[in-house]
Amino acid sequence: MADEDDVMMRKIARELRNPVAVSSSFDARVMHAVRQLPRHARARLWSRLTTPRSVTVMPLSWGILAASLALFAALGAMHASADINRLKPYANALFPKNNAAKPDQRIQFVLVAPDAKKVSVVGDFNGWDASHVAYQAQHRGGGVWSVTAQVPVGHHRYSFVVDDSVWVADPTAPRVVDNDFGVANSTIFVQEQK
């Protein structure tokens, strides 16, 4: 009896061990979902090492305080620029057509991140360097962080960096994927104030 039972169990087990195929889009779906999450970043550049953790980021519509801030649209709406090129973008020297003739525009970046201790903006307008004090956001209360920075006219990629370790795309801005470095960035198209 026992032998027969063993045989039966082995038959069952062998049958159940057959592979179960997942759908062909499974990997892509998982990676798509994973890329929406705050990215891990044990930075080697920054001297302070912080443990990566997930950061709560809320849509702007939830921040009551956010509604009371003068918010710039992520694209299009500009304020008149004050000083030209106080923080001279390095890239000007490398543009084949010299864009330095067009003044930088003041752009306000806003992120609702209640758990954050520090929020900065990095992008191709500041060499992706979070250490510039001009790109550190201030906490305005209620988990709302904002900074107004000089951004040259043109199409730019950028991101928020929370606590020097977690990269967060701007929830309100148009997004671009990044298949090479693996984290979605935001884009902004700054146009000259007419």
Add this chain to the structure above:
Amino acid sequence: MSVAARVLVALILVAPAVVAQDARLAARLDRPTLVAVNAIVDSARVAKLPTAPLVDRALEGVAKGSDGPKIITAVQQLSVRMASAKRALGASATSDEIKAAAAALDAGISTHDLAQLRAASGKRQMTMPLSVLTDLVGRAVPIPTATTLVVQLARSGLKDPEFALFQRNVRADIDRGADPTVAATTRARGLVQRTGTGSKPSE
């Protein structure tokens, strides 16, 4: 052999005297990576492609903690995408359009789609429509649907601020739980009705 390795081997064989062309790159990249990236930038300059995005891409990689080979690959891929973008958009394409189109290609939008959008936009700048198209695709609107909608909007003469508003509304709808395709289609339909369908792009 990976793209990065092939580039490195080619450079070692040619052994040029390399002058650091951007101080930030020299400060942040190790020598082999610097040599490779500078070579890619030089080739792009010869091909009359914008070079600043390539430098920025390398700096982005550094900031994101990527290693040399990954940075080289990313810079090379961007260069390839910008070349494709320029071919699809035409020689008069601006740097911003090329940058935005390269991002669109990265998201899976085809050069055929880019050419369609070029035709629909007429003489108007494509940077904003391209950003919006890339965003929709990134928010899980299927590429054919997103392309059709944006081309329609462009053809109807939608201006940049209206494109921006369209993107914000779709994003807000999705945040509130709407299906991305439904949100995009509904918002686009409203705009096309307002501006008039099928009208030729204004000069």
Add this chain to the structure above:
Amino acid sequence: MEGSSDAVIVSRVLRGDVDSFGVLVSRYRDRYARYAFHMLGNREDAEEALQDAFTRAYRSLARCEDPERFGAWLFRILINRCRTLGARRGRRARTFVVDEVAILEAAEEHPADRTAWREEIDRALERLRADQREAFVLKYVDEMGYDEMSQLTGVGVSALKMRVMRACERLRELLSEVHSG
């Protein structure tokens, strides 16, 4: 990259290389899809539980204490996901999707016989108590030792042995019924 150990890949992902997480996904997806499928009874639920487990693993990756054993840590997450999803969907009728690829590749019996037999097993498995099914699948399908099973499930070894025994008894009952008469 594909040959790298889990620990190497985990550390790359923690430094911001999201793409490398894809290697871990393809490394573990088939094996754990099988577990999820047996626990939940259909491919759709299995894929949902598995996708959920991967995203949770990614989110809390910094808390994985032993990256060399990432697979086991991921498995623990999946086991919990299957418990939660299983409980939530307990009442729903299950559809049994037999894996056609596996069927076609099977050398031995006539495909039609195999399908029928496989359906019987799946149905019998579904009729087990969830905790017995879990123990049975880990022991017989994933071929784990009891100590390892205990670490993964949080259940004591003797309790696990009891559950496996009961599962085997029940399966024998259900499947002999089918074959007799």
